[in-house]
Amino acid sequence: MLVVAGIYILFFSRLCTIEFIDVSAPGGIDQTSVRSVVFDQMAHKRFGLLSQKNIFALSQKELETNLKKKFVVDTFSLRRMPPHTLVVTVSGRPFRLLWVARDTVYDVSSDGTLSRLIDPLSPVAVSALSAKNRASGETNTKNLKPRTDIPIVVEDDELVHSPGENVLAPDMLVFLVDAWRLFDQSGIHFAYALLGKDNPTVTLVTTDNWRVLLSTLADPQTQLDHVREVLNRHYKAQRNGLQYIDARFDNRVYYK
Numbered sequence: 626m627l628v629v630a631g632i633y634i635l636f637f638s639r640l641c642t643i644e645f646i647d648v649s650a651p652g653g654i655d656q657t658s659v660r661s662v663v664f665d666q667m668a669h670k671r672f673g674l675l676s677q678k679n680i681f682a683l684s685q686k687e688l689e690t691n692l693k694k695k696f697v698v699d700t701f702s703l704r705r706m707p708p709h710t711l712v713v714t715v716s717g718r719p720f721r722l723l724w725v726a727r728d729t730v731y732d733v734s735s736d737g738t739l740s741r742l743i744d745p746l747s748p749v750a751v752s753a754l755s756a757k758n759r760a761s762g763e764t765n766t767k768n769l770k771p772r773t774d775i776p777i778v779v780e781d782d783e784l785v786h787s788p789g790e791n792v793l794a795p796d797m798l799v800f801l802v803d804a805w806r807l808f809d810q811s812g813i814h815f816a817y818a819l820l821g822k823d824n825p826t827v828t829l830v831t832t833d834n835w836r837v838l839l840s841t842l843a844d845p846q847t848q849l850d851h852v853r854e855v856l857n858r859h860y861k862a863q864r865n866g867l868q869y870i871d872a873r874f875d876n877r878v879y880y881k
Contacts, residue, residue: 641680644709652716654696662691680705695735720802725757726780737793753777756817776805777817804845840873848872855880
C-alpha cells in the first residue's frame with residue numbers, strides 16, 4: 626500500500642509538477658527556444674499514461690531527441706530538482722544551412738523553409754556561390770575553398786524560389802547538418818551537397834573534389850566509419866585519383 630501511495634505521489638499527484646525550467650545553453654542556442662521544446666514535450670503523455678508535466682515522468686531521451694531536431698547538439702544533460710525544477714544544459718548551435726539556386730543564396734530554417742535572402746556580396750554568400758560555380762564546372766573557381774562549417778546545398782534545377790517556400794523535409798535537414806558536422810570533425814571537409822531526385826541519396830563533394838554518397842535512411846556515423854575504412858586502407862598516403870566513395874549500404878562499400 627505504501628508503495629502504491631508513493632508511486633501516486635511521485636508520478637500522478639501535483640506535488641511534483643514542473644514549474645521552473647532553468648536552461649544553460651553555451652554556444653549560441655537560444656534559451657527561450659530550448660524552453661519551448663520542453664513545453665511542447667510536456668503537452669504530450671508518456672506511454673499514453675504519464676503526464677510529462679511531472680518532473681519524474683518527463684523523458685530525458687525524448688527531450689534529447691527533440692532538441693536534436695531543432696539544434697546541432699554537442700552535449701546535453703537533464704537534472705531533476707524536486708519538487709518543481711528542471712535544469713537543462715545543452716551546448717551546440719542553431720541549425721544553419723544555405724540553399725543556392727541560380728545566383729541566389731538563401732538561409733534555410735529548421736523546418737526546411739527558405740527563411741531569407743542573403744546579401745550576395747556577404748562573405749557567406751560569396752562562399753556559397755563559389756560552391757555553385759564549382760558544381761557547374763567553371764574552371765576559374767576550382768581553386769576556391771568554400772567555407773565548410775555551414776552546409777551548402779546546390780540546386781541543379783535552376784528554379785526560382787521565394788522566402789517561405791519549403792525545400793527540405795526537416796529529417797533531411799537534420800541528416801545533412803549532422804553528417805556535415807561528423808565528417809568535418811573527422812577531417813573530411815565538404816564544399817557542397819547535391820540532393821538526389823525522389824530518392825534518399827545525398828552526394829557530398831569534398832574540398833578536394835572527390836565525392837561521398839550517403840543514404841539518409843542510414844546512420845551517418847556508420848557511413849562515416851565505412852568511408853574512413855576505405856581511406857585508411859587504400860588512400861592513407863594520398864587521395865589523388867580518388868573519385869568517389871559510396872557508403873550507402875550496410876554490407877558493402879564501393880569506391881573508385
